[in-house]
Amino acid sequence: MSLAAIPAVRRLIELALDEDLGRGDVTSRVTVGARGPIIVADMTAREPLVAFGFDVAQAVFAMVDPEIAVERLVLDGAVVDAARGNRITMMTVRGPAHQVLAAERTALNFLQRLSGVATLAKRFADAVAATGTSARVVDTRKTTPGYRVLEKAAVLAGGCGNHRFDLGSGVLIKDNHIAACGSVRAAVRAAKAGAPHPLRIECEVTNLAELDEAIAAGAEIVLLDNMTPAEVQIAAAIAHERHVLVEVSGGITLATVAAYARAGADLISAGALTHSAPSVDIGLDVRA
Amino acid sequence: MSLAAIPAVRRLIELALDEDLGRGDVTSRVTVGARGPIIVADMTAREPLVAFGFDVAQAVFAMVDPEIAVERLVLDGAVVDAARGNRITMMTVRGPAHQVLAAERTALNFLQRLSGVATLAKRFADAVAATGTSARVVDTRKTTPGYRVLEKAAVLAGGCGNHRFDLGSGVLIKDNHIAACGSVRAAVRAAKAGAPHPLRIECEVTNLAELDEAIAAGAEIVLLDNMTPAEVQIAAAIAHERHVLVEVSGGITLATVAAYARAGADLISAGALTHSAPSVDIGLDVRA
Amino acid sequence: MSLAAIPAVRRLIELALDEDLGRGDVTSRVTVGARGPIIVADMTAREPLVAFGFDVAQAVFAMVDPEIAVERLVLDGAVVDAARGNRITMMTVRGPAHQVLAAERTALNFLQRLSGVATLAKRFADAVAATGTSARVVDTRKTTPGYRVLEKAAVLAGGCGNHRFDLGSGVLIKDNHIAACGSVRAAVRAAKAGAPHPLRIECEVTNLAELDEAIAAGAEIVLLDNMTPAEVQIAAAIAHERHVLVEVSGGITLATVAAYARAGADLISAGALTHSAPSVDIGLDVRA
Amino acid sequence: MSLAAIPAVRRLIELALDEDLGRGDVTSRVTVGARGPIIVADMTAREPLVAFGFDVAQAVFAMVDPEIAVERLVLDGAVVDAARGNRITMMTVRGPAHQVLAAERTALNFLQRLSGVATLAKRFADAVAATGTSARVVDTRKTTPGYRVLEKAAVLAGGCGNHRFDLGSGVLIKDNHIAACGSVRAAVRAAKAGAPHPLRIECEVTNLAELDEAIAAGAEIVLLDNMTPAEVQIAAAIAHERHVLVEVSGGITLATVAAYARAGADLISAGALTHSAPSVDIGLDVRA
Amino acid sequence: MSLAAIPAVRRLIELALDEDLGRGDVTSRVTVGARGPIIVADMTAREPLVAFGFDVAQAVFAMVDPEIAVERLVLDGAVVDAARGNRITMMTVRGPAHQVLAAERTALNFLQRLSGVATLAKRFADAVAATGTSARVVDTRKTTPGYRVLEKAAVLAGGCGNHRFDLGSGVLIKDNHIAACGSVRAAVRAAKAGAPHPLRIECEVTNLAELDEAIAAGAEIVLLDNMTPAEVQIAAAIAHERHVLVEVSGGITLATVAAYARAGADLISAGALTHSAPSVDIGLDVRA
C-alpha cells in the first residue's frame, strides 16, 4: 500500500505544501511565468544511501500538478552507491517548469529525511549482521511527531525491525506502571488479565530479582535498560532458559550495538534510528 | 505569540497525538487505571543544550488533559548546562498518572527535536561570533516538512537568523529561473518589475561576470553557492563596494563556517541547521 | 484519558455538530431567541443499560457552549437499572435553553449508541461468566467506521475484551494470506520472522491438520472460524496441550456463546457486539 | 451525485481508513508482501437485503489504491434475495492482494451498516404499503453521529421518506419551545413570522385543545407523540378537516406501524430506522 | 449559539489565521518582542453601520491568545451611528501588544465584512418597511463560499430574512428541473411526492399559464424572475387569491425594491445583500 494512501500522511504532506507553497512561488511567477516550458529533471543521490520515501515524493508532485509525470528507477530500500561526483538518478520528473520547481524542495525534504533514516538503519542492521547472531535492531517511539508511520517504514527499508507502533499496540510495563501496581508481579498479572490477547507482555526490569519476578508472573519479553553488555549476558542467559525474549535499550550506538548482540539480546532498540538520523544528500538536476 | 496558536501547528500536534495515543494507552489502562494518582514530574535536560519548544510541549499536555498543570522554569532559548549526572529541570508537570505518562513521549519528542535545532544553531552562531565579523548564519527551506515555523523559531532561539520563510516571502533567482529568462539581467529585471515591493531581489551567481550582471540589473543580494572562502573573498569585495549583500551556501559545516565569515559573507545559509540536527537528551522524571 | 482528548474523536464530534447544527437551530432561534433562559436538564436512562459515552456527550455540550455545566452522576460502565416508568438521572446539564436544546440530540445520539454497545457487551459477558469458564468474549474490527476507539472502549465498559485494534496492532493470518505464502507453515514462519516482537502470531485454521501445522510453525493463537462447539472442543484440547490459545468466531450469538465457552475456547469474538447493538433509551428531561 | 463527493463524507471515510490502516497492515506485509498478486474478489450478499452504500465502498477502495477496479452489479436500493447458501455478488473488486485485503473490512463495514438501514426501512415501508393508505414512514435525527447524510439516503433507498435534515432545515416546535414562548399560539406565530419561507411550520401537540390552538395559529403539520392509534384517529380527523398534515412518533415498531397508518397518520417517524438497524451479512470472497 | 461554536466556522477562522499569522508576525517580533506590554484597544465604528460578527472577532482573539480579554459594548444587530470624526467603541480588547496586533487584522476583516452585509440588509429592510407592506427582503445562495452561515446571520441582524439555507433545505424548481420532468405540472407533482414534508414546494414561473399550472399542481410559493413590478402585480393578485406566496428576484436594487413590495411580492430575494455588500469602516485604536 502506498504510504500516501493513509489519510494522516496526506494531511502531513498538505501541511508541508501549505507552508512552502501556500502563498505561491513568487520567483517562478515573475521569471518562469505561470507554467513555463516542460522540463525533465533527475532526482539524484549524491552520497551512498538507502533510498526511501518515493511514495511521498511522488504524492507531493501529484498534488502540486497531476500533469507531472514521475518515473521511479530504484525500489524502496535499494542501496544506492552514489557520490558527489557519481550522481545516480533514482527518480525522473517531467512537467511544467514552474510546477516542478515549486514542488522540488518539499519532495526532496521528505526524501532526504526518510532516506536518512533508512540509511542509518542499514548501518545498524549491518553492524549486527556482522556478529552472526540473530539479534534484531528495532526502532522506538522516539520518532518525529507526525512521522511515525513513515519513519517506521524507513526503518524496515533499512533492514531493522519495528517495535510497537504506539501506546495501543504493545504492552510495555515500565517503572511508573510497576509503582502504580505495587510490584512487578502485580503489574505483569494485571497486564496479562487486561490486555488484548494479540499483544505479548513486556516488562522492564532493573535487576535479576525483578527479572525472575517478571518471568514468573508471565512476562514474555523483558526489557533491560541501560545495562552493560556483561550484565545483559547474565540476564539473557536466565531469560532464554525460560523461553523469554530479551530486549536491551539505552543509548545504543553504532559502536556498541554489536556487543549487545553478542551478549545475547534478541532485540536492541535504538531511538537514534529516528531521532538523530542526518539527512542524506539528494538533489534535483534539471536536464538542459 | 505561542507557536501553538497557529492552527497549522495544532494540526501537527494532533497528527502526533493521533499516531501515538489514538488507540489509547493499553499499558497504563491495565496497570494504572483510567487516571491513577496525581503525579509530579520534571522534564530535565541531560546534556548541554539550548532549550526550545515549550509552547508545543505545553500544548501537548493541555490537549491530552486540561487538568495537567505545567510550569516552565527556563525560557525559550535558554542555555542549559546539564549532563547525564547533572539533570536540570526545565519544566514541571503535575496531573493524573495515566494522562501524564500518555502525553510524555509526544511532548518529549517535540522538545528534544526542537531543542536539538536550537542547540546546533547556537554552535553555528558561536563559531561565527568568534570571528568578530558581522556575518549571520541563517537557515534554509531544508526543514522537516510540516515543521517550517517551528524549526525557524528554534533557529532564532539558538542565535542564528532566518532566510525567507517560503516560496512566497522572498525572491531567490536560481539557475533554472535564469535559463527561463535567457540571462541574469533579464531575470533580475523581471523580478524587480513583478515582485511585491516588500521583498528584496536576490540572485544566485556562479562567477564574477554573473555577479557584475546581477548587480548592474539591480540585485540587492547575491548568492554564492559552493564557492571556496578564497573565491568568496574576491566576490564579496566587489559586491560590498556596490552596497550589495553577499550570501554563501553549499555544504557549510561547523568546521568551515568561520572561514566564510572571515571571507566577507554577510549571510551564511546552512541546511544542516534543520535537516541534520540530532535530538538532545531530555527526559521526564516522575517524583517519588 | 478522556476519549474526547483524541483528536480523531474530536473530528468525529465536529462532523456530528456540523451536520446537525451547522445551519443553526431555526426553531430555537424563532421561539427561544439567541440564548433563552438558563435551564437545568437531566439525562435519564429509561431502560436497563450499561452507561457509556459520557466523555463524548460532555465534549458535545462543551463545544456548543463552554458555559454549559455538566455533572456526571454515574461512572462509565455503571449498570443502571432504569425503566420507562423509573427514569434514572445519569448526567445533569445546566445552561442557556437555546444552546442546551441545540446540543441535546447530538449528545444523546452518541450516548444511546455507545451505551447500547456496552449494554450488549454486558449480556455477552454475563452469558459466559455463567459458565464458570475463563473464556473471554472479545470484539472484532466490525465496528462503525470512525468509531473504532469509542466502540472498543464501550465493549470494555460492558465487561468484554478487545481483539486487535487495527491492521497494524495484531497479526491474524487468514486463508488469503496462507494462499499467498503457499502453506500454513510458510505463512506462520513469515509472520514470526517479520512481525514486530510485541505482537503474538495468530493463525486461522480450518481443520486439525492445519491446526497441527500452525502450532508446529509457532502460532501462539489459533482461530477456529464457523466450527460447531463439538468441533471446537476437539481442537481446543489439542491446542491447549501445546499451550496455544484458542479463539472461535463466526456468527456467535447470545444463544450460542456459552456453548463455545464450555467447549474450551479462550476467546470468543463476536462482531455483533459492535455492528448490531441496538441503541438504548436515554432522554433529556428539562426541569420545570 | 455520489455521496462520496460530499467533503464531510470523505472526512468520515478518512477517519475510518486512519483508524484501521493508519499503521499499515502488518499481516499482509509479512505474508503477501507490499503488493502481492492481482486478485479478483466478489462482494456478496448472504442474506436477503436492500443494497446501499456502494458510493462509499467504492471510494474506500479508490482511496486505498486508485489501481483497484470496482464494478457494481446492482443498483443502490436493489432488493437482493440472497442467503448463506445462495450468495449473490453485488460488486466485484480487482487489484493487488495486499491493497484489496487492507481495504476490505472498512468497505464492508460501511456497506453492511448502510444496507442494514435500507433493509429495515424496506420492512417498514412494506408494512405501511400493505395497509393501502398513503402514509409514509420517515426517519428522524436519531442517526449515527457523522452519518446523517448517508443514513438518510439509505432510508430513501429502502422506500421510506426523510424528515428534516437538521436543526436548520425544518421547524419543529416542541414542549420546551412552547414553554419559552408561553403558549402554543405564541410559538407558532413566532415561527411563522421568523422562519425562512421555504419551511413549513410543524408543532407538537399533546391533546385536542393544543391541536386546535396550533392549527388556529397556522401550524401546517402537527406532531402527535406517544399517542395510541385510537387517539391518533380522532386527532387526525380534526386535522385533516383543516388541511393540516399529521405526523405520529414515539416508539414506533414494525408491529405497530400499520395501525398508525390506518389511524390516519400522514407521516410516521421512526428513530429505530437509523439508531437500531442491525448490520446485514455481506462478505468478500476472493476468487481462486 | 455563538456562531464560532460551529466547527465549519472554526475551520474558516483557522484558514484565516494560518494565512495571515502562519509564519508569525515578523514586524512585531523585532520591534515589540515576543509579548510586549499589555495594551488596551478599542474596536471602533467610523461610519454609520449595523454591527455584526462579534462572535467571530472574539473567537479570533481567543485563538491567538486565550489571555486576551474581550468586552462587547454593543449587541449583534445594533445600529451604530458613527463617523470618521465620531468613532464609537463597539468592543474593547486587552492583552499583550504582540498578540493583539497580530490578531487585529483578521478580526477586523471579519467584522468589517459581516457588518457590511448587515448594514446593507438594513437599508433594504428600511426601504421595504417604508412601503408599509408586509413584504420581506430575503437573501439568496449567492454568498461568499464558506461564509453561508455567517452571512445569513448578518442578513437577519440587518432586518431581512433568510431564503433556503442550501440545496437540501428548500425545494426550488427552476427551468432546468422543469425541462427534466417535461412540464411544470410534472415537476411540482414529483416534488410534492418526493420531498421531505417539512419543506414547502416553490416553483419558478415565467408567465401566467405556468403560474396557473404550478398552483394547480400544488406549488405553495411561486418565484417570478426578472419581471417588472407591473407584471408582478398581475401575477401576485392571481397567486394570492389562491393562497400562494409570491417571491420575486432578478437584479433587485435599493432603487427598485420598494416598487416590488408595492406590487404585492411577499418575498423579494436580493443576491446583492451578500455578493456585493461593501465593507464598512471599523478600526482598532490602541489606547495611549
Add this chain to the structure above:
Amino acid sequence: MSLAAIPAVRRLIELALDEDLGRGDVTSRVTVGARGPIIVADMTAREPLVAFGFDVAQAVFAMVDPEIAVERLVLDGAVVDAARGNRITMMTVRGPAHQVLAAERTALNFLQRLSGVATLAKRFADAVAATGTSARVVDTRKTTPGYRVLEKAAVLAGGCGNHRFDLGSGVLIKDNHIAACGSVRAAVRAAKAGAPHPLRIECEVTNLAELDEAIAAGAEIVLLDNMTPAEVQIAAAIAHERHVLVEVSGGITLATVAAYARAGADLISAGALTHSAPSVDIGLDVRA
C-alpha cells in the same frame, strides 16, 4: 500552478461544497433523479469584466463529479467585453444534469467574486496608467478571511500589484511598533537587525521629521498614511532624493488614485480592491 493545488484553497472549496451540497440537492433529486441526462452548459459573462477564478471553478466541478468535463475559453486575466444582451462564453461544462446543477452555484459564487476583484483592480490600474507615471496600485491585507491567496492572485490578474502576503512576509513598522521601541529610529534599527534579509524595511511616517528619521535609520520604503496629494508630493521628493520608495494609503478611491500617482507615490495601496469589490454578473446557461 493551479491555485486549487494549494491545500488551504481546497479546504476552502470543501467548506463551500459542504455548506451548499452537504445535505444533497433535494430539488434535483426529486425532479431530475440521481443523475439525469448529460447536459452542456455555458458559463457566460453578462457585463464587462476581467475574468479570474477558473482554477477554482474547475476544481469545484471536479470535486462534485470527476466525470464533468470543463473547457476554458478565456485565460485568467482576460478582458471580456460582455453585456446582458451580449453574453460571452468563458467556460463550457458538460456532465450529468443533477451534478452540473448541484455544482453551479458554488462555482459561480467563486468566479463572480474573484472576477469582481480582478475587474476592480483593472479599473484602478487603468486610472494610474493614464497618468503616465510608474506608480503601482497594490493590495493590502484587508482581504476576505480565507481568501488571501485567491484575492491577491485576482489583483495581479487585474493589473495591480501585491503588497506583503502576510505578517511574516514583509516588515511594516506602524505607530504601535514605534511606540514599543521608543522612537522611529529605534524601531527601524531593530527591524534591520532582526528581520530576515530577504525583506525590505518599510516604516510608516506621519510628518517630515519622522520621514527624515526613518530614512536616516535605514528604512527602504516609507508609508504615508492619510496624507493629501500635496503633502505626498513634498514627502516623495525628499524620499526619492534618498533612493527610498514611497507608499501611500488611506481611503484611496478610483477618484483620487491618479492624483496620488502624479504626486510621486511609487506604491498606492487600496484596501477597497479586495474588501469592497462588487461581484460581477456571470451565469450558467444550459444549452437546449
